Each structure stands twice: as C-alpha cells, then as structure tokens.
Amino acid sequence: NAGVMQNPRHLVRRRGQEARLRCSPMKGHSHVYWYRQLPEEGLKFMVYLQKENIIDESGMPKERFSAEFPKEGPSILRIQQVVRGDSAAYFCASSRDYGELFFGEGSRLTVL
Amino acid sequence: QQPVQSPQAVILREGEDAVINCSSSKALYSVHWYRQKHGEAPVFLMILLKGGEQKGHDKISASFNEKKQQSSLYLTASQLSYSGTYFCGTDTGNQFYFGTGTSLTVIP
Numbered sequence: 001n002a003g004v005m006q007n008p009r010h011l012v013r014r015r016g017q018e019a020r021l022r023c024s025p026m027k028g029h030s031h032v033y034w035y036r037q038l039p040e041e042g043l044k045f046m047v048y049l050q051k052e053n054i055i056d057e058s059g060m061p062k063e064r065f066s067a068e069f070p071k072e073g074p075s076i077l078r079i080q081q082v083v084r085g086d087s088a089a090y091f092c093a094s095s096r097d098y099g100e101l102f103f104g105e106g107s108r109l110t111v112l
Numbered sequence: 113q114q115p116v117q118s119p120q121a122v123i124l125r126e127g128e129d130a131v132i133n134c135s136s137s138k139a140l141y142s143v144h145w146y147r148q149k150h151g152e153a154p155v156f157l158m159i160l161l162k163g164g165e166q167k168g169h170d171k172i173s174a175s176f177n178e179k180k181q182q183s184s185l186y187l188t189a190s191q192l193s194y195s196g197t198y199f200c201g202t203d204t205g206n207q208f209y210f211g212t213g214t215s216l217t218v219i220p
C-alpha cells in the first residue's frame with residue numbers, strides 16, 4: 001500500500017515561470033491538504049480539498065496560486081509566475097476522514 | 113487560527129522529561145501530534161478526541177482538555193531519537209491547522 005506520493009521531489013524554476021506540484025493521496029483517502037514550510041519554520045496551511053471540491057483555501061495567496069483535486073488523478077498545486085519568495089518545501093498530506101494525516105516526502109521548490 | 117505552542121525550543125539531556133503545550137482559540141474536535149526531523153516529512157504520533165482523553169505509547173503521552181482548547185505532550189526519560197520539531201495539529205471540524213512548532217533537542 002503506497003504512501004502519499006509527491007512529485008517532483010525537487011523543482012527549480014526561474015522567476016516568472018510556472019510550478020506544478022503533484023500529490024497522489026493514499027489509496028482510499030479522499031481528503032488532501034497542502035502545507036508550505038520555509039527553512040526552520042513551521043507548516044503553514046494552504047488549502048484543504050476533497051474530491052473535486054475546495055473545502056478551505058484560506059491559507060493560499062489569492063493570486064498566482066491554485067489547487068485542484070480532480071475526480072481522477074492527483075491533486076495539483078499550481079504556482080504561476082513564481083517569485084523568489086515562493087521557494088519552500090511544499091508538503092501534501094492525506095487522510096481518510098478526519099483522522100491521522102499521512103504526509104508525502106514534500107516537493108522542494110527553488111526559484112532562481 | 114494557528115494554534116500556539118510553548119515552549120518554542122527546549123534542550124534536554126538524555127533521560128530528562130519535557131512538556132510541550134498547544135493552545136487554540138477555537139473549539140476543537142481533536143488534536144493531533146506530529147514529529148518532524150530535519151529535512152523529513154512530519155510523522156504522526158497520536159490523535160486525541162473530544163472527551164478529555166489521555167493517550168500514550170512508550171514514554172510519550174498526551175492529554176486534551178477540550179474546555180480549555182489545550183493539549184499537552186509529555187515526553188518522559190527522553191532519548192536521543194526524540195530530537196526534532198513537534199507540531200500539534202488542531203481539527204475544528206472543517207479546518208486543520210498546525211501549531212507554531214516546538215524544537216526539541218536531546219543531548220547525551
């Protein structure tokens with residue numbers, strides 16, 4: 001039973017480019033969360049999704065950031081026109097209902 | 113919305129005890145505790161549900177006071193492997209936020 005899979009593990013982008021981060025939740029999990037973590041800082045909530053629905057996106061910047069969790073396929077966090085301040089580790093977590101969160105290994109974005 | 117943890121950082125010698133506190137301004141359905149080692153993903157430790165329950169395994173336990181919207185994580189007889197950053201996670205029913213984090217370092 002595979003865990004939460006995130007890809008890419010590392011992504012380098014130049015300012016102004018787009019970054020797409022993917023997260024495949026554990027089998028049977030319908031809840032997906034995205035968190036951003038800067039070096040030596042905590043996990044900042046970005047967005048909570050269930051299949052085809054955004055439940056809470058209060059932690060996501062209004063511009064340039066979007067997330068989806070389609071009926072089929074992985075959840076995607078999309079960052080348009082990246083800036084240096086977007087450099088961070090982005091963690092995805094999934095859960096079955098409101099229980100334990102299982103985390104992926106994270107995607108580390110570096111913006112040059 | 114983000115729960116507040118205290119202390120921010122603590123250094124222990126092997127065998128000493130520590131308490132990490134988590135406080136929320138919102139009513140909670142449950143509290144989770146996670147540990148994250150540097151460069152790794154957070155790992156689940158335990159979940160506490162409404163009802164003021166207390167849980168534990170090995171030498172790590174936790175309590176949840178739903179009336180005060182607070183939880184505490186207790187580490188007894190700490191081991192080197194306990195080092196890491198501890199996060200509480202609070203579930204308000206439709207939102208899940210992690211606390212500010214507590215860095216714990218255990219030294220020989």
